[in-house]
Amino acid sequence: MSETSMTMTKSAPVDRTGTPLVELRDISIAFGGIKAVDHVSLDLYPGEVVGLLGHNGAGKSTLIKCLSGAYQMDAGEIFINGEKAEIRNPRDARDYNIETIYQTLALADNLDAASNLFLGREITGPGGFVDDARMEAETRKIMGRLNPNFRKFKDPVMALSGGQRQSVAIARAVYFNARILIMDEPTAALGPHETQMVAELIEELKAQGLGIFLIEHDIHNVMRLCDRASVMKNGQLVGTVNVDDVTDEDILGMIILGKRPGE
Amino acid sequence: MTQTSSATRQDGASPHTSAIGRFLRATEIDTRLLGMIGALALIWIGFHLYGATFKGFGAFLTPRNLWNLSVQTASIGIMATGMVLVIITRHIDLSVGSMLGVCAVVMGVVQVQVLPGLIGFGNPAIWIIAAIIGMAVGTMIGAFHGFIIAYGKVPAFIVTLGGLLVWRGVAYLITRGETIAPLDETFKLLGGGPYGAIGETGSWIVGLLGCAGVLWLLWNGRKRRRSYEFPLRPLWAEGVLGTIGCVLIIGAVLVVNAYPWPKGIVRQYAKANNIEVPDGGLFISHGFAIPVLILVAVGIAMTVLLNRTRFGRYVLAIGGNPDAAELAGINTRLMTVKIFALMGLLTGLSSVVASARLGSATNSLGTLDELYVIAAAVIGGTSLAGGVGTIYGAILGAFVMQSLQTGMVLIGFDSAMQQIVVGSVLVFAVFIDTIYRRNLK
Structure with missing residues (x-):
């Protein structure tokens, strides 16, 4: 039924x-x-x-x-x-x-959500330096859509719960179209x-x-x-x-x- | 009565600790950084008081000793910044001391035996050509190590353990055990000494630029946070940070400017420049030594590299999870080659400082340096499990190691005792670090 x-x-x-x-x-x-x-x-x-x-x-x-x-x-x-x-x-x-969400999530535990989301595809500003502020802003935007309760933008992902880690991994796949x-x-x-x-x-x-x-x-x-x-x-x-x-x-x-x- | 007092103390204690907590949160100061500065202060004051009590003279906290300490730290500190990257990516480099020896003798041969014949003795380009060749040799050796580690899949421990022996042997073969001297006069300035320092005015300029830099960083960071509507630090916290930074820098300037040239050098200098030396002697400040400025520049460059570039981000990611880094499209093998090449480059630079300070090149230069460099990085909070480490921590770690060494010499410990203390401190520091990390989780 x-x-x-x-x-x-x-x-x-x-x-x-x-x-x-x-x-x-x-x-x-x-x-x-x-x-x-x-x-x-x-x-x-x-x-x-x-x-x-x-x-x-x-x-x-x-x-x-x-x-x-x-x-x-x-x-x-x-x-x-x-x-x-x-x-x-x-x-x-x-x-x-092609984007992949691995079972192991393939996250670098020591980095924060934004660094993981953009890993390998960092946004760089003038001089080729990584633009952490902008990446965090983008991460806040997409997380607001996927997991509005997500707050831990500054913590390394090892401090996150299973569900939060999962949403970081999903955000990474979804963000890049x-x-x-x-x-x-x-x-x-x-x-x-x-x-x-x-x-x-x-x-x-x-x-x-x-x-x-x-x-x-x-x-x-x-x-x-x-x-x-x-x-x-x-x-x-x-x-x-x-x-x-x-x-x-x-x-x-x-x-x-x-x-x-x-x- | 007792109960009330203990109760009040408890009541009083909790807002007190939370005030410290609030302060740390607001200023975003790393508690580990505070711990290291505390340890350093303890070492300095401890040695000074020991000297004052038992030897009748506290020699540690004097401009002369602190200036020398800064110069002695430079060589280890420069290499430690590179070792941070190596250890973050879960590798190790045991060969830096031997690499330093090879770079030194190559530079020695180049500037003493080769270049004078080619471009003339005392040619002003000799020092820079020699330095570049030395750094190139270091970079190539490092890249070679990295290549075997990354593509040959031989553990870094083994490759660099082999390198430790191989390069010391190569250094000996190049010189046949002879000391190569005297080095080029300009080259020697890179090692410090009265002439290898930038003097009073220069130090003030550097210090004020440093202060301006600190304030600019704070202001720029605040501006960026505001533009993205991130939470801001309270204004008072920014003020405190700015003040601490500037006070430390100005303090350093005052210390190095308080250390005058020795009388003999002053006489020599006065004679050469036709200056009349007054009866009370002439007070000419050393100012910051050139090797210290090199260390500061390397520290800043490496911090930017680690925290603000893709390269640095990949170093951290590989350390945190090598598989994830690979899956994220990072070429982890090429990264390994680059990291070891960078370690080699910094070893080459360190070799410039070390041999210039000595004024000669010997095949034994840098012996045991690998241990001090690794200890500096690890005491500075770089985790051997990978993924965690800071450049400033490694430089502070180098200062801690060198302070211990210098302090023990000043109070007259023999070298056997020094080894015992340094070794024990290393183990103890990592033990403390392990507890700290466990409590963090």
């Missing part, structure tokens, strides 16, 4: 007739003989949320790190807007407007209220036409937030399904048994 009410609130179906925003074709990567990702293909359309599911070690994070530039794939191709993309490091990914957003378990460390906040944000970004890869363990969140779900097992893609066409049990079956619905 609650499931249907959730799906009812979902925005209009995604238009998948045009060029995909992201196409991962036949991606493989191995670590010391273990095939972490084994010939996986995925795509993502503008305004779409694609959930990535699977057990720990199924290869979800590894696959997505090829897109974010943290890992280099052994074989396969990535296409952004139909054009072949060369992503060798995180800087390349950023040039393609990402077109492709990768979220690795964005709600894992959050309470119910903050989880709701992230869910609303995802809806909002989706409406703006961003494509989002969402790595998620909670089937409930997947059913609620995603348009499609791709399930991985032992480095291989089990399958990609329309969330509206399947039940929780179908997806669980894919995760646990590695079988597509109906197989």
